[in-house]
Amino acid sequence: MTQIINNLFEVSDRYEALFVDLWGCVHDGVKALPDAVTALQVYRKGGGKVVLVTNSPRPRAGVVKQLAHFGVPDDAWDDIATSGDSARAAMYRGTVGSNVWHLGPPSDKSFFDPIDILENPVDITRVALEDAEGIVCTGPFDATADPSVLRPQLLMAKQMGLKLLCANPDIVVDRGDKREWCAGAVAALYTEMGGESLYFGKPHPPIYDLARRRLFALGVDVADRDILAIGDGAQTDVKGAMGEDIDSLFISGGLAAAETDTKTQPDSEALTRYLEKEMSSPTYTIGHLR
Template identity: 50%
Template sequence: MTRIIESLSQVGTNYDVLFCDLWGCLHNGQQPYLAAVAALQEFRRNGGQVCLMTNAPRPNPYVIAQLDRMGVPRDAWDIVVSSGDAAQDAMFDGAVGRKVWHIGTDKDDGFFNDVPAEWADAPAVTRVPLDEAEGIVCTGPFDERSETPEDYRARLMLAKQRGLKMLCANPDIVVDMGETRIYCAGALAEFYEDLGGTSYYFGKPHAPIYQRARRLMNLGDQARILVVGDGIRTDVKGAMQEGIDCLFVTGGLAAEAFGPDVESPDADLLREWLATHGASPELSIGRLR
């Protein structure tokens, strides 16, 4: 049974490290949540470390630049690990071939153009039209504000018939951009699987992103880690699969399920909803603070 807490400070001393989600927890895609920033700063002042762990499909320098533009202070975190980092490794390793059809926007060009030093000598990965592709790399819809997975049915059916594999750089299904809910790469990858295609995932809840964070932070088996996130299929599921404690932020994607006060989830509604989803986060909170 999950325990509802009022602030991170109630449990912070029980943990050495936070794996903290971004969208819905630290910011809304446009501006930071000031109480969440303050909570992370306090955790670090008390000796903890913070890994901002995001399913953003871009390498972490682009995520850091976005945080800087939003005004998230750098003393609120130690490192940033993105789904784009883990997926980029797989792409340059040839997971879906060297000629790929890219589904995504220009803002994700860095996924292809900024080659990590460890892959500098690898054969080039080039973007080509669908009919020339050996595989697919999906970082999100072409028009994330208006398109749905159904808009891709014909093209993905053709890709499936050709046996192309899809590398999904962001397993999220949806995120909230301010007040607007938009589809992510995960929605397209899931839709492709429904059509009979094959998709590979590298962000939350899948193991590669957690392995990368542990390696970069030099975390041993005894490190006390707390996952903080609002995604039941990503943050909570990933924590459960990794055997890590989780603080579920109810005021994010599923906020409407827990009563009228986003800051104070209704305990009965929350427990019923979690049971329906087969999830058991150790802790829950309305908004990270």
């Protein structure tokens, strides 16, 4: 049974590092969440390290710019591990070939920027679907449209035997009060249709390996028991933490606010029903990060 806590400070002294989700925890897709920022600043002042672990398909540099735009200050975090960076490394190793069809909005073009963390990266060329060896999905073309509109292209891709590299396993996010589809929804549909999808963000191991490398680069070498993962996704943040044997703090007031009847704090009975349905067992739960 998860323990409902009132603030991060109640448990933070048990951990040397935090792996913190961004969207729904530190910002709402429009602006920073002040209480969350303060909680992270206080934790860092006490000597803890904060690695932001996000399923954003953007490279680290792009997320840094986005955080500044949202008003998340630099002193609230130490480093960033993105699904985009993990997936980009796989792409430049040739995981889905060298000629790829980009399924995603033009705003994600930075995904294809040169990479300097690999020796002898594969030359990647974006091509039309009919000429592709694989698919790189950073999201649907239109985040407000149901992913099923992509069935014709995905059917063609499946018939061609193409693998789909998913740069963001999230199914949905909330931008302010507006819900949007993510690359994970497209990948799930492709898998349902019989295609093969490859994942590199939460809850899958590659992004946690990257997050640990980010910690090590900060001069921190800690055991998994000394890391707390924080996030609002039962099937991403909590599931990933469970798979890595890391304790987790579930933010019930994010994606699951309605299901958990969270205003300031979750309703305990609604929370229990939701977690049982999701087969999720976070160590702790809080309404909003603070």
